[in-house]
Amino acid sequence: MVESQSATARKNQSLESKQVQEIALDYDHLPERYIRKQDEEYGSVANAGPSSLVSEEIPVIDISLLTSSLSELDKLKSAVSSCGCFQAINHGIEVSFLDKVHEISKQIFRLPVEEKKKYLRAENDLEGYGNDMVLSDNQTLDWTDRLYLTVLPKHQQKLQFWPQNPTHFREVLDEYSSKIESINKLVLKALARSLNLEENCFLNQYGTTSTMNARFNYYPPCQWPEKVLGVKPHADGSAITVLLQDKEVEGLQILKDDKWVGVPIVRDALTINIGDQLEIMSNEVFKSPVHRVLVNSKNERTTLAMFCMPQTEKDIGVVDGLVTDETPRLYKNVTFTTDFFFENYQKGRRAIDACKI
Ligand SMILES: O=C(O)CCC(=O)C(=O)O
Numbered sequence: 214m215v216e217s218q219s220a221t222a223r224k225n226q227s228l229e230s231k232q233v234q235e236i237a238l239d240y241d242h243l244p245e246r247y248i249r250k251q252d253e254e255y256g257s258v259a260n261a262g263p264s265s266l267v268s269e270e271i272p273v274i275d276i277s278l279l280t281s282s283l284s285e286l287d288k289l290k291s292a293v294s295s296c297g298c299f300q301a302i303n304h305g306i307e308v309s310f311l312d313k314v315h316e317i318s319k320q321i322f323r324l325p326v327e328e329k330k331k332y333l334r335a336e337n338d339l340e341g342y343g344n345d346m347v348l349s350d351n352q353t354l355d356w357t358d359r360l361y362l363t364v365l366p367k368h369q370q371k372l373q374f375w376p377q378n379p380t381h382f383r384e385v386l387d388e389y390s391s392k393i394e395s396i397n398k399l400v401l402k403a404l405a406r407s408l409n410l411e412e413n414c415f416l417n418q419y420g421t422t423s424t425m426n427a428r429f430n431y432y433p434p435c436q437w438p439e440k441v442l443g444v445k446p447h448a449d450g451s452a453i454t455v456l457l458q459d460k461e462v463e464g465l466q467i468l469k470d471d472k473w474v475g476v477p478i479v480r481d482a483l484t485i486n487i488g489d490q491l492e493i494m495s496n497e498v499f500k501s502p503v504h505r506v507l508v509n510s511k512n513e514r515t516t517l518a519m520f521c522m523p524q525t526e527k528d529i530g531v532v533d534g535l536v537t538d539e540t541p542r543l544y545k546n547v548t549f550t551t552d553f554f555f556e557n558y559q560k561g562r563r564a565i566d567a568c569k570i
């Protein structure tokens with residue numbers, strides 16, 4: 214009995230150190246740890262497959278118009294107050310540059326296994342290359358491999374985790390981060406104006422430097438697509454997240470009014486969603502949507518999520534202008550660290566709920 218338990222433990226351990234990419238190629242059965250569990254799927258929500266998706270519900274916003282068009286600003290406000298997500302077009306990043314970002318995202322997962330292992334994250338650390346971080350023994354694992362990097366502030370970059378191949382990886386990611394930082398500022402200012410607030414009221418909470426983390430997500434094709442999830446339902450701990458979706462393969466879904474809504478690919482658009490920190494700062498006017506990722510049996514999918522948020526360790530709170538007799542303050546001032554986010558995630562609850570008054 215004791216022996217068989219330790220054999221199981223050994224097997225689990227070797228599974229945990231395997232990337233999904235390897236499992237997808239080597240296994241003729243789905244390892245138990247990847248089988249999704251009903252109780253992690255937002256309770257009563259029907260397990261809607263792609264066929265039952267309603268896609269038109271994610272608004273497309275021309276963000277170049279946000280300083281000149283009140284109707285576009287209104288459209289933005291209504292998008293983030295309802296589903297918490299929109300597709301940003303005319304964002305100012307050239308298509309040829311976006312193509313470079315798509316390309317490096319794909320290339321890093323195509324590196325030989327030995328090369329990728331140079332960037333492996335430590336067991337209990339976020340940063341680096343690897344599969345789902347294991348936070349508890351009975352956790353279902355996501356069908357995805359990731360490369361997670363701090364990109365801003367630059368002095369916090371841990372370059373030992375940055376691939377040296379392709380050789381322009383670092384240059385492209387640095388340039389992309391600075392372009393995303395401009396979009397972050399533009400969107401946060403527009404969101405403030407949409408509520409008739411001083412346009413810097415959210416950015417003022419950022420402290421002296423913004424934080425930005427990049428997460429490259431790679432979802433290998435899966436022979437058992439209905440049995441796994443690319444990413445389990447979660448909300449992001451950022452202020453906003455800017456996602457560069459795969460150019461061809463869909464998979465992202467947002468929970469809206471208890472229904473899973475597919476987020477379609479809009480050519481050359483960036484998919485932007487609100488994260489928990491902006492839901493707090495806006496006293497819940499803006500929604501940080503729960504979302505998940507489905508995988509499929511034929512095509513791999515690669516995405517890049519940029520998590521934009523205030524300076525690490527900086528406390529944040531509800532913007533004063535949003536607290537009135539009718540709309541009392543809903544959240545305490547908090548320091549929304551990554552550890553705090555994952556401590557709650559591990560217990561199966563949303564970090565934002567632990568911030569409520
Ligand atoms: O890959 C996607 O479509 C979304 C990924 C995501 O939700 C995340 O990285 O937090």
Ligand SMILES: [Fe+2]
Binds near residue numbers: 448
């Ligand atoms: Fe996410």
